[in-house]
Amino acid sequence: SPTPSPNFLRSIIETDLAAGTHARAGLPPVITRFPPEPNGYLHVGHAKSICVNFGLARDFGGRCHLRFDDTNPAKEEQEYVDTIIDSVKWLGFSWEQPLPDVDGVRVHLHYASDYFEQLYLMAEYLITAGFAYVDSQSAEQIKANRGDFGKPGTDSPFRGRTPAESLALFRDMRAGKYKDGEHILRAKISGDAMASPNMNMRDPAIYRIRHAHHHRTGDAWCVYPMYDYTHPISDALEHITHSLCTLEFQDHRPFYDWLLATLAAGGFFAQPVPRQYEFSRLNLTYVVTSKRKLRELVDSSIVSGWDDPRMPTIVGLRRRGYTPESIQLFCERIGVSKADGWIDMSVLEGSLRDDLDPKAARATAVLRPLKLVIDNFPAGQSVACSSPVHPHFPERGVRTFPITNTLWIEREDFMEVPSKGYFRLTPPSGDTPGSRVRLRYGYVVECTGFDKDADGNVTAVHCSYFADSKSGTEGSANYKVKGNIHWVSADTALEAEVRLYDRLFTDAQPDAGGKDFKLTLNPDALEVVTAYLEPGMSEAQADQRFQFERHGYFVADRVDSRPGKPVFNRITTLKDSFTK
Numbered sequence: 001s002p003t004p005s006p007n008f009l010r011s012i013i014e015t016d017l018a019a020g021t022h023a024r025a026g027l028p029p030v031i032t033r034f035p036p037e038p039n040g041y042l043h044v045g046h047a048k049s050i051c052v053n054f055g056l057a058r059d060f061g062g063r064c065h066l067r068f069d070d071t072n073p074a075k076e077e078q079e080y081v082d083t084i085i086d087s088v089k090w091l092g093f094s095w096e097q098p099l100p101d102v103d104g105v106r107v108h109l110h111y112a113s114d115y116f117e118q119l120y121l122m123a124e125y126l127i128t129a130g131f132a133y134v135d136s137q138s139a140e141q142i143k144a145n146r147g148d149f150g151k152p153g154t155d156s157p158f159r160g161r162t163p164a165e166s167l168a169l170f171r172d173m174r175a176g177k178y179k180d181g182e183h184i185l186r187a188k189i190s191g192d193a194m195a196s197p198n199m200n201m202r203d204p205a206i207y208r209i210r211h212a213h214h215h216r217t218g219d220a221w222c223v224y225p226m227y228d229y230t231h232p233i234s235d236a237l238e239h240i241t242h243s244l245c246t247l248e249f250q251d252h253r254p255f256y257d258w259l260l261a262t263l264a265a266g267g268f269f270a271q272p273v274p275r276q277y278e279f280s281r282l283n284l285t286y287v288v289t290s291k292r293k294l295r296e297l298v299d300s301s302i303v304s305g306w307d308d309p310r311m312p313t314i315v316g317l318r319r320r321g322y323t324p325e326s327i328q329l330f331c332e333r334i335g336v337s338k339a340d341g342w343i344d345m346s347v348l349e350g351s352l353r354d355d356l357d358p359k360a361a362r363a364t365a366v367l368r369p370l371k372l373v374i375d376n377f378p379a380g381q382s383v384a385c386s387s388p389v390h391p392h393f394p395e396r397g398v399r400t401f402p403i404t405n406t407l408w409i410e411r412e413d414f415m416e417v418p419s420k421g422y423f424r425l426t427p428p429s430g431d432t433p434g435s436r437v438r439l440r441y442g443y444v445v446e447c448t449g450f451d452k453d454a455d456g457n458v459t460a461v462h463c464s465y466f467a468d469s470k471s472g473t474e475g476s477a478n479y480k481v482k483g484n485i486h487w488v489s490a491d492t493a494l495e496a497e498v499r500l501y502d503r504l505f506t507d508a509q510p511d512a513g514g515k516d517f518k519l520t521l522n523p524d525a526l527e528v529v530t531a532y533l534e535p536g537m538s539e540a541q542a543d544q545r546f547q548f549e550r551h552g553y554f555v556a557d558r559v560d561s562r563p564g565k566p567v568f569n570r571i572t573t574l575k576d577s578f579t580k
């Protein structure tokens with residue numbers, strides 16, 4: 001794995017380690033967590049958070065918990081839990097300790113819903129101690145009384161409720177005596193909390209009534225804790241040391257600290273309690289990273305599903321052909337900081353190419369086929385040609401494929417009337433003979449003519465070959481040609497569906513400034529072609545990656561490939577097409 005570069009989070013951890021800030025018997029000095037809400041599929045932005053949290057834990061000999069923040073019963077489902085677990089594993093991270101902890105715990109997969117009872121009891125404590133009250137205003141009243149930035153709010157008429165009265169109401173809320181929205185439980189932070197310049201400190205809601213089925217706790221609860229209440233407590237219960245989140249949570253930190261300090265003073269937690277630190281979220285050009293917007297693309301059938309290879313979801317990137325290592329490399333390259341900005345898509349693609357180049361076996365594919373007939377090549381004859389599986393790793397062996405008198409070449413490798421600097425196949429014209437090119441790993445040929453149909457479309461190109469020009473033989477040195485094209489034998493080629501993907505949006509910042517991202521969809525984000533591949537490609541296994549020479553990197557689609565009949569996705573072109 002790449003050498004980690006310094007960043008402000010590493011510095012904080014190093015300082016804490018040196019000072020022994022979080023030293024506790026039987027626990028690692030660094031415990032982080034990745035806390036997704038199971039309400040959608042993970043995307044490349046989450047990958048950054050995963051790499052930050054699991055990566056720091058790994059680098060400092062700590063551990064990272066995968067915790068489902070599953071406190072909103074309406075939007076959460078087991079399907080999402082399963083895919084998130086799969087995605088984190090696929091990215092290469094583990095929440096299992098090689099050895100059991102002192103307390104016998106080995107697997108650090110957690111669910112906030114496992115803490116419902118503890119969360120509830122702590123809420124009762126807060127009420128009893130005067131730090132929370134039941135508010136019976138309507139949602140509209142609460143909103144109106146909250147004030148605004150620069151404008152103080154108004155105390156709720158229920159703020160003065162006695163703890164006994166609030167406690168009785170809260171117990172009745174839990175017992176199911178009220179409808180959704182009839183009451184909520186709010187924190188009571190200080191006398192003038194409703195004038196706090198931080199809106200999150202104006203007596204935030206900590207429990208609400210929701211008569212809804214929860215994917216794990218079923219119908220056991222009809223009151224559910226709010227995220228801002230659940231999150232700090234879950235962190236503290238799990239002995240998290242560094243709670244790392246994105247910058248939008250900076251304004252939530254005062255409540256995080258207040259809540260844990262209050263509960264620690266009440267004897268629920270030992271000091272030191274977890275500390276929250278924020279870093280900037282990933283914004284990637286030509287991509288939207290918001291579960292809600294990605295869901296819109298799925299629900300409106302703009303893409304084929306969460307794992308459509310154009311989606312920036314982890315399942316989409318995986319199906320597209322991205323490797324876990326390329327995503328980790330990308331996260332290492334972009335680093336972490338507090339500076340908001342956009343990362344260019346070329347950084348992600350560059351990481352991908354750097355990872356795939358040494359790994360991917362080479363192969364030949366003709367994507368837009370045109371027939372090439374070698375008129376002086378004996379019909380029925382077949383000569384074996386070979387080339388390395390990988391040009392830099394001879395130990396990986398060679399692949400062989402036959403040359404015959406009829407081949408497929410790329411349509412763009414022939415030009416009836418050549419433009420300046422065009423060195424591929426061109427027909428004889430006047431006194432000028434047809435051009436000569438090398439059929440890569442085969443022979444040198446000279447173009448002799450072409451056929452056209454009634455509509456003027458070129459249907460075949462004709463050439464003759466030089467029998468002593470075969471690549472790898474002595475005679476080949478006598479032929480100096482400028483053009484070098486790839487080909488496959490029409491007799492043995494594997495016909496295959498190849499999907500050519502492009503960016504999903506034409507606008508580099510599809511949703512910046514509240515724009516409707518659906519207005520900048522790229523209509524050419526998917527082109528499906530019937531291609532001819534070298535015969536060995538029939539053995540390609542799902543998820544196997546190749547570099548199709550001159551075209552880019554391709555993967556056998558993990559969903560649609562069948563034994564002997566792979567379907568390929570273009571992962572990326574060979575060169576950067578994103579920077580203009």
Ligand code: ATP
Pocket residue numbers: 034035036037038044045046048049244245246280281282283289290291292
């Ligand atoms: P979305 O806005 O896409 O719904 P979310 O933040 O609501 O994402 P969560 O499931 O709560 O989704 O995210 C889990 C973690 O991933 C959070 O700690 C969040 O900060 C982090 N995260 C989400 N999006 C990004 C991003 N674009 N860059 C970095 N981290 C992210």
Ligand code: MG
Pocket residue numbers: 037
């Ligand atoms: Mg969230």
Ligand code: MG
Pocket residue numbers: none
């Ligand atoms: Mg969100």
